[in-house]
Amino acid sequence: MIKQINTPIPIPRRRPGRMVERERGAPTKDTRLLFSTLLDGRREETRSPGPAALYISCESEAGEKLSPQSVRRRVLNEVDLTKLGVEVTTCKPVDQKLLVVVTNNKERTVLSNALAKKGFTVTEGKSNSKPHLIKITRVDKSVGKEELLETNWKQNAFLRELTSWDKINSGFIPAFTKGGKQYDEVTWVVQVSKEVRKILIDSGSLNILLYRCKVEDFIDISRCFHCQQYGHISTNCKASTHTCGFCAGEHNTRECPGGMPHSPVCANCQRMGLPYNHKVDDQECPAYKKTLRKHARLIHS
Numbered sequence: 001m002i003k004q005i006n007t008p009i010p011i012p013r014r015r016p017g018r019m020v021e022r023e024r025g026a027p028t029k030d031t032r033l034l035f036s037t038l039l040d041g042r043r044e045e046t047r048s049p050g051p052a053a054l055y056i057s058c059e060s061e062a063g064e065k066l067s068p069q070s071v072r073r074r075v076l077n078e079v080d081l082t083k084l085g086v087e088v089t090t091c092k093p094v095d096q097k098l099l100v101v102v103t104n105n106k107e108r109t110v111l112s113n114a115l116a117k118k119g120f121t122v123t124e125g126k127s128n129s130k131p132h133l134i135k136i137t138r139v140d141k142s143v144g145k146e147e148l149l150e151t152n153w154k155q156n157a158f159l160r161e162l163t164s165w166d167k168i169n170s171g172f173i174p175a176f177t178k179g180g181k182q183y184d185e186v187t188w189v190v191q192v193s194k195e196v197r198k199i200l201i202d203s204g205s206l207n208i209l210l211y212r213c214k215v216e217d218f219i220d221i222s223r224c225f226h227c228q229q230y231g232h233i234s235t236n237c238k239a240s241t242h243t244c245g246f247c248a249g250e251h252n253t254r255e256c257p258g259g260m261p262h263s264p265v266c267a268n269c270q271r272m273g274l275p276y277n278h279k280v281d282d283q284e285c286p287a288y289k290k291t292l293r294k295h296a297r298l299i300h301s
Helices: 068-078 105-117 145-155 155-164 165-171 193-202 267-272 286-300
Strands: 052-056 086-094 097-102 120-122 131-139 173-177 185-192 205-208 209-217
Touching: 052 068, 052 105, 068 086, 086 165, 086 173, 086 286, 097 105, 105 120, 105 193, 105 205, 120 155, 131 205, 145 165, 145 173, 145 205, 155 193, 165 173, 165 193, 185 193, 185 286, 193 209
Parallel strands: none
Antiparallel strands: 052 097, 052 120, 086 097, 131 185, 131 209, 173 185, 205 209
16 A cells, blocks of 8 residues: 655745835835945935035134034034034044935035134035945944945055045945844945045945955935836826726825735836836836836946
């Protein structure tokens, strides 16, 4: 008699740290092309404008130019930063001036006006709605903003051969990190000057503590929740009707009458004449990949 053996069917394992569904407004995944910078998903309308810089200087009563350290002390004594409510992310000496970076252009204007009233000479950093951003992966999460800059300079001899400390100090501004609290490593997104970007991208990686950390461009693409098109957010959308992110119909995505298991339709691919049998937020979306390539060309131009 032949004994029957029941072989269990293996259950596919979910990749660690990967979410099947993501609530609106939650952080998106990195896309392979590079925020790595092509990050694994896309950022929609969750981020405010990027960091904004001010260069501050002033003179003593005798007409002598004060050092950045003296300027810093005078700013603290004469300007009520708490009352202004500005969030300073960086404060350091650069080219005999004090560089102060706040979170956005609105805060920069508030701080600039307050400083000017107190007699400081204030120069705004060059306006750049699309700053150069790079992504540094696998950084030990114990490394903070100041440590990231100092560690890069000390542990990577090629930087000291190709550029100066002043250029790195002013052209390398850590912006924010990505990665869950449960992980020992994070991804740092850094705003860089054109010169520093080229050096770091050409190198491809950096030594940071015990890791060899990959360096790539970071591309942040907005997608409108109203019309689903790329390049703007819903508050700036000029479309008169909603476009569904699931079926491309003229209604809000959350109010889609079809839903699963009906076949999805990507509104962006449908507009471009590309295969559209997928949701608009599919990471393999042809329209999205085309937009990524376009942004990548702008960075390298």
